[in-house]
Amino acid sequence: MNESRLLGLFLVFAPLSLMSFGGGQAIIADMQHQTVDIQHWMSGRDFVDIFAISRAAPGPSTLIAALIGWHVAGFGGAAIAAIAIYLPSSLIVYAAVRWWHAAADSPWRGILQRGLTPIAVGLVFAGGLAVLEAARVNALQIFATVIAAGLLTTTRVSMYAIMAGAAVVFAFAQLL
Amino acid sequence: MKVVEKTREIPLSALIAVFFRVGITSFGGSTAAALYREAVERRRWLDDHGFVSALALCQVLPGANPVNLAIYIGAQLRGGIGGTLAAIGLIFPPFCFILVLAVLYVRYGALPLAHSILGGLAAVGIGMTLSVGAKLARTIRKPVPVAIAATLFITVGVLHWPMIPMVLVLAPLSIGIERLLLKAEPQ
The missing domain is CATH 1.10.287 (Helix Hairpins)
Structure with a gap:
């Protein structure tokens, strides 16, 4: 039973890994559809909870796959889901990176590099806005976002100091 | 285009330490931005143009952008083993963090204090993404x-x-x- 669940996790997440063009946010809706509607691994309500936990944690947003795996088949499920979501795309990326570094002197590489730069910049801002919206932030969080962005852009203050400060402020805000 | 010279080989232990730290501290979807601060601003493993084009390549390929970026930077510095260790270093700490969070959630429900602190850290992370976005925008x-x-x-x-x-x-x-x-x- 457990083996078939682990295999099921792999067979759901490995294809999603190969389809995640543009990053993890591209496949969240498909993950929900597969997990809730097709495999019936959890209710829609459970998925919303798991999504919220994944947003609260550090690291890549695709780690939601590990949480789904854990929900389905415990720690082994988390490990299999993480391998399935990261390994297939990573092999493709590694091959592409090898080619990219090997082609350092080719004129085409320079063209690709300059042509893709505005795409990267546009997607960074779109991604920041998407996280801001998905988190349904409160006024204090918006304030903290603005302060952190301002400090990190204009001063050399350490990010870890800002994080420590934010942790203290938000702890007090909750306790008061 | 400025080429970053590889004057000395980065030790694998230093490589994995950087990605480990970024993985465990990058809240609010800020992993790619945190990699910019560590790899470009602090260590000069890449310059601005190198980073933004690496990011672009990693965005158009399948896979999580920060993981792809870790593979790119790791492979540039130390080849296949560097790319592998960078990706594992980036994924493993938050993988553990997220499972601990899930276990705590199941056992104790949503803890308001933890929820508030994590929300604050996510806000800082979003601020960092916007800050790095502004710096990258200067490359165009x-x-x-x-x-x-x-x-x-x-x-x-x-x-x-x-x-x-x-x-x-x-x-x-x-x-x-x-x-x-x-x-x-x-x-």
Whole structure:
């Protein structure tokens, strides 16, 4: 039973890994559809909870796959889901990176590099806005976002100091 | 284009330590931005242009952008083993963090204090993403690339148009324009 669940996790997440063009946010809706509607691994309500936990944690947003795996088949499920979501795309990326570094002197590489730069910049801002919206932030969080962005852009203050400060402020805000 | 010289080999232990730290501290989807601060600003493993083009490549390929970026930087510094260790270093700490969080959630429900602190850390992470975005935006100064970046942000970010078709339209357009510009002024 457990083996078939682990295999099921792999067979759901490995294809999603190969389809995640543009990053993890591209496949969240498909993950929900597969997990809730097709495999019936959890209710829609459970998925919303798991999504919220994944947003609260550090690291890549695709780690939601590990949480789904854990929900389905415990720690082994988390490990299999993480391998399935990261390994297939990573092999493709590694091959592409090898080619990219090997082609350092080719004129085409320079063209690709300059042509893709505005795409990267546009997607960074779109991604920041998407996280801001998905988190349904409160006024204090918006304030903290603005302060952190301002400090990190204009001063050399350490990010870890800002994080420590934010942790203290938000702890007090909750306790008061 | 400035080439970053590899004057000395980065020890694998230093490589994995950097990605480990970024993995465990990058809240609010800020992993790519945290990699910018560590790899570009603090260690100068890449320059701004190198980073932004690496990020672009990693965005158009399948896979989580920060993981792809870790593979890119790790492979540039130390080949296959560097790419592998960078990716594992980046994924493993938050993998453990997220499972601990899930276990705590199941056992104790949503803890308001933890929820508030994590929400604050996520806000700092979003601030860092915006800050790094502003720095990366300075790498494009010509009107056409600025227009392309702004179009992508407005359509995908503000108007919620689907990202993949927009990238499939704008990326070839942007690359094609650069190709024409190169033909127009051969050096």
